[in-house]
Amino acid sequence: MRKSVVVSILLLVFGLTLGQKVPDPPSAYPPGELGELVKLGEELVMKTDTHPLTRAYVGNKLQCTSCHLDGGKTKNKFATFIGTAAAFPAYSPREKAVITLEDRILNCFMRSMNGTRPPVGSKPSVAIAAYITWLSSGLPIEQNPTKPIGRYNAPWPDPAIAKLVKSGQVDLKRGGELYAQKCAACHGKDGQGVGTFPPLWGPNSYNSGAGMANVIKGASWLKYNMPLGNANLSDQEAVDIMAFVNSQPRPAFKLTEHLPDPAKLGEYNSNVPEQIIPAPTWPPKK
Ligand code: HEC
Ligand code: HEC
Known part of the structure; x- marks a missing residue:
């Protein structure tokens, strides 16, 4: 089959999920150490800018829950974490690469949180990934070939x-x-x-x-x-x-300023080595 046909069919399959209600989050935490880590991840999502494990990586006064409401347990489209983990590894047009859930989480620290990317495999990274993965318990894996976004967030953007x-x-x-x-x-x-x-x-x-x-x-x-x-x-x-x-002033973004010391980076899984987005000016220039 031609590539465009395959892509159309995949888009149709994702399109068919549009009317779907977001399922409930799981009702019980996993037992043992995994459960403890899931709970820690939830706490980090709720208190990202103040928690001792994450605050050094955050450069503003937001938490993940500021946008992923109820710590991502929201049933609102858009921004629930329910079903997100089942979409990964997924293709990211922004990074021009297939990325893991962990990559996706860490990149939010550089952009939404205006901070520094925590090391891959660090405690906050694994804990948040454990929490977000737990929120897809029982849901079928459906890797997303076009966007790093879970099925219940489709269609995205609107x-x-x-x-x-x-x-x-x-x-x-x-x-x-x-x-x-x-x-x-x-x-x-x-x-x-x-x-x-x-x-x-x-x-x-x-x-x-x-x-x-x-x-x-x-x-x-x-x-x-x-x-x-x-x-x-x-x-x-x-x-x-x-x-x-978005026409009001805010910090400009220069990707390389948000990457950690190379010794702590691991591999930055992206094929876009630099990106510079100037801050908006107010009043906006014509
Ligand atoms: C300022 C709002 C905002 C904050 C704060 C924020 N995010 Fe997001 N997040 C978004 C938006 C918007 C998207 C969709 C982005 C896109 O398409 O580029 C997204 C997407 C994601 C996704 C991908 C997919 C999905 O199905 O939802 C993950 C995972 C994610 N964010 C994790 C986090 C984590 C973890 C934090 C805290 C460290 C965080 N985000 C903080 C706005 C935010
Ligand atoms: C009743 C109070 C309330 C109203 C009214 C309200 N918001 Fe919010 N908004 C919040 C809270 C609280 C959060 C953070 C979510 C959380 O912590 O649960 C939030 C989060 C946000 C965020 C993401 C976090 C950030 O700081 O960037 C944006 C963007 C936002 N609101 C825009 C708006 C806009 C635009 C309107 C008007 C249409 C609006 N809000 C009306 C209370 C409100």
Whole structure:
């Protein structure tokens, strides 16, 4: 069969899972040391920026659970960890390589967490991988040949959102107004967070290399997750608000600044040796 036919069939199979509900997370931890490690991984996902095992690798005030709600046990599409492990090893277009679940987790430290990639095989890496794998208990392995994303997150990014952004239907001004009405009470007028509600831009948020910093991906996430507990934005609102949020200043991303000392790196499994994404400017340049 021609390669394009194979790819179309694979995309169709993933497409058919669209309407599927996210299954429940497992109800019991595994016994023994494995169970202890799974529990540790869950704690690290909940307290990533403050826990002694992970805080040195985090450069902002976020936790994995800031975006993967309920520590990834959420049944919201997008960003549940249920079913994620069953998709790996998977092809990553960003790294132009097949990557493992551990690679995927560690890369989040460089981008979403604006920090440093922990060593492969280190305790935080193995613990978080154990936790995320446990959340796929009993689910069939279905390696993803196109994206490092679990089946219950499909379709990702959201096709309706992608269409709006690609056709240029984006209104930054309206996004700012909607932000003030629907988001500022929890995230602050200045986007710096309020109490335990996390910052959306500025030095303590995700950097410009994060998935969330991409308007299509960010708006796809918003559609299913915010406002917290009442995700009700229209596609157009999600796009306008996310374009506004991502036009605000945040740390720029230079890949090589987020890799650890070479002796601690192991093998960085990527065919993209450098990537530089400048920080946005405000007001945006025309
Ligand atoms: C600022 C929001 C944010 C934070 C914080 C964050 N992530 Fe993510 N994560 C995302 C988005 C968005 C994606 C999808 C990305 C893409 O397509 O590029 C993703 C994807 C993933 C995936 C892949 C697949 C899947 O099915 O969900 C894993 C695994 C993952 N993140 C783990 C983590 C871990 C572990 C942490 C904490 C160390 C973390 N993330 C912190 C936003 C975030
Ligand atoms: C009721 C309070 C509340 C409202 C309203 C709300 N959020 Fe959130 N938001 C949260 C909390 C809390 C988290 C972190 C999730 C967690 O820790 O469980 C979060 C996480 C986020 C994140 C990912 C983490 C980060 O800091 O980047 C983004 C992006 C986000 N919200 C955007 C928005 C936008 C845009 C709106 C308006 C449409 C909005 N939120 C409305 C409470 C809220």
